[in-house]
Every structure is written in C-alpha cells, then in structure tokens.
Amino acid sequence: MQTFDSFHLKPFIIKAIEEKNFTQPTAVQEKLIPLIQKGKNIVGQSQTGSGKTHTFLLPLLNQVDGTRDEVQVVITAPSRELATQIYQATVQITKHSSIELRVTNYVGGTDKQRQLEKLQTHQPHIVIGTPGRILDMMNEQALKVHTANYFVVDEADMTLDMGFLSEVDQIAGRLPKHLQMLVFSATIPEKLRPFLLKYMENPVIEEIKAQAVISDTIDNWLISTKGKDSNQLILQLLTIGHPYLAIVFANTKQRVDEISDYLKSQGLKIAKIHGDITPRERKRVMRQVQNLEYQFVVATDLAARGIDIEGVSHVINAEVPHELDFFIHRVGRTGRNGLSGTAITLYDPSDEQMISQIEALGISFEPKEIKNGEIVDTYDRNRRKKREKNKDELDPTLIGLVKKKKKKIKPGYKKKIDRAISESNKQKRRVARRQDQRTLRKNKKNSNQ
Structure with missing residues (x-):
C-alpha cells in the first residue's frame, strides 16, 4: 500500500496532508504524481471527487522556489468557484512553508485595481484563476507569466463548454515553449484535441477509472413524473424527508428559475445558483449556504462542477441530465466522507433511454413513489421485460x-x-x-x- 512518504515531498507539504487527515493517495494521485515528478506532460481523465486537485498541487508546490520573485505555476479553472477551491487548497498547503509562497486568485468580481497595484511590487509564485481574468492581468502588462515552469488547465471539457478555450489558448501562447503542461478533464471531447496537439508533445494520457461510480453510502432513488406535476413532487420531497441540506439540479437556467419561483411561492427559502446570477450575488449566496442560512439550493450543472458544499444530505435531479457525467457529478455532491446521502432522480417515460444508459454504468436505482405523504417502494419499471413467459x-x-x-x-x-x-x-x-x-x-x- 503506497503512502504519501513515497513521493518525497517537503516537510511543510507532509504537515498539510496530515492536517487534512489524508492517509493514503487516491488512485489518480498514485498513478499521476510520480509521472508529474518526472516532468511528463499529462492529460489526466478522472471524475470529480477523485483527488485530482491535490494530484497536481502536491508535486508542483514541491518544486516552487520561494526565493525567486517570479511566477512559477499558472493554473486555470473555468469558474470562479472552482478557481477559489483550488486557491483555498493551495493556501492550506503553503501556509506551512517556512519561506513565504505567494498565491493569488484572479477571478471576476474581485478588485482588479487592487490586484494591479500589488503586481507593481511583487509577482505571485502561484497564479490561480479564471482564464478571462488571468488574460486580462497579462494584457495590462502587470502579470508576468513568461517565467512559469508549469501550466495546469483544470476541467478542460468544462472550459471548452463555457467558451473559455480561446483565452486559455492565448495564455498558453505566451508561456515559455519548454514548460510542463498538465490538463485535467472528466471527458476528452473531440473539439479539445486540436488544443492538446498544439501545445503538448507526446503527452502521457491516463484515464483513471473510478473504483465506484457513486458512493455506496448513497441511496439512489428513481421516481416517475408521469401524470404528476414535477414542481409539486419536488416540494413534497423537500418537505417530507426534512433534509439537512438539499440541492435540486435542473438542466437549464430557465428551469432553475421556474423551480425556485414555485418553491418560494410555497413558503420555502431558496438559494438560486446559475450562470446569470451576478458574481457578487453568487459569492454572497454561496457564503450564506456555507453558513447554513439556506436549507435548499436550486442550481444548474455549473454548480455541480463548481461548488463544494459540505453536509449535503439530499440531491434531487429535477430532470435527467443530458450528459451521463453530469449525473455522477450531481449525485457526488452527497454521501461524501463516508456520510450517508440520498439522491433522487425524477424521470418521464421519454427519459427511459437515458436511465438505461446510466444503469449501464453500473448504477442501480430503487424505484420509489409518494403515497399518502410518504416515500414508499414501488414496482420496477422493467418488470414486464423481466417477467418469464x-x-x-x-x-x-x-x-x-x-x-x-x-x-x-x-x-x-x-x-x-x-x-x-x-x-x-x-x-x-x-x-x-x-x-x-x-x-x-x-x-x-x-x-x-
């Protein structure tokens, strides 16, 4: 059984790992950290919750020289929330270093002028942020990235989906030709391949299969909406089970608005998160959610990949997601760290094919329905197929x-x-x-x- 000691990390990093109660590396860490330490360019394909962030942070922070007043690591993430998560994880590690390691988070909704002023006196050692804001600071001739040794593109498929690949392309174009590049992604879409070929020569491509698609501590329920009002079903699910903290996921911003408005009209206090919410408002809402001022959150899939809320007891899929990966990301918000959780998926008969595809991943559902104000077992939707002739x-x-x-x-x-x-x-x-x-x-x- 491999331990973190085998990676020969600096004492301050080992101290940070112990503080986080990490006992042994995850599959992705065990596979990729030695390759990163050998200087390989890597395309790592792994799911959320696999320990991906520390996979690149641990070996790269081990190489940062605090005595050099220059940028050494650049990390991009497609959303403010994801960038902030990486920033917080980096600060947790670097705070134990005896030599100051400067870490800066460049995201929209923060004080740009103040950031520009700071750059006049010191360059950060580690740059983290959204592609747009990092490129903006570079275009101001304030952020000097030409000294960087390492470039990380996190959640590359999401970066592509959100239209930020052009900015990442421009950042990569201004970095030194000989640097180590690490790209992490849940999937590798065809449209991402030209970018990878442009900047990465003979990269090591590793797909780390999840040992379990979803945690075995999650109860995975399936409820049919046939002949029912799905908004009313969601209301019942949120009030019957008395969840500690529930996230309701929908496929579009419009559907999130519809669900939120309906639940508010029924007297529930709802936190709403999607791409049209202003950065300041999103930041405020997220802080309130973390402080447990809200019991119910309604969000798009951006939130599934971009936020990390502790203590989520219930996840409700108001509709079956268009992408199989999104299902795993959504459900993975609950049942974390060995805690139990409940994931409930509402489906229409027209979703049958998508449900079958999810089951093909090795995920099984428990069929449920609401009867007399209670959630009870019901028949398997495939019972006719399974019946012997x-x-x-x-x-x-x-x-x-x-x-x-x-x-x-x-x-x-x-x-x-x-x-x-x-x-x-x-x-x-x-x-x-x-x-x-x-x-x-x-x-x-x-x-x-």
Missing part, C-alpha cells in the same frame, strides 16, 4: 390457426383448431422427453467407458 410458444402454422380462431367461424372448426394446438404441444413435450432420455443414456454410456 410461461405460455407455450406456437410454431408459425399454429399461429395462423389461433388467428383464425379469433374470427367468427363454425364451432366444429374451433374444436378442430383446439385439438391441433393441444396435439402440437403434446408432440413438443414428447420430443423433449426423448431428447432428455437420449442425453441421459449417452452420459451413462460415457461414464461406464
């Missing part, structure tokens, strides 16, 4: 006779058809018995030889 199968000739029987014909002819069907079934049974006897005699003969 006990009826004797008819051959094509007899099928024709059965069809004739359903028509208005003479009684004597109906009896004739009945006899033909009965005789056919008897004949099949006789053939089957003879076959069984022949097999038995053959086996007996072989055993006596």
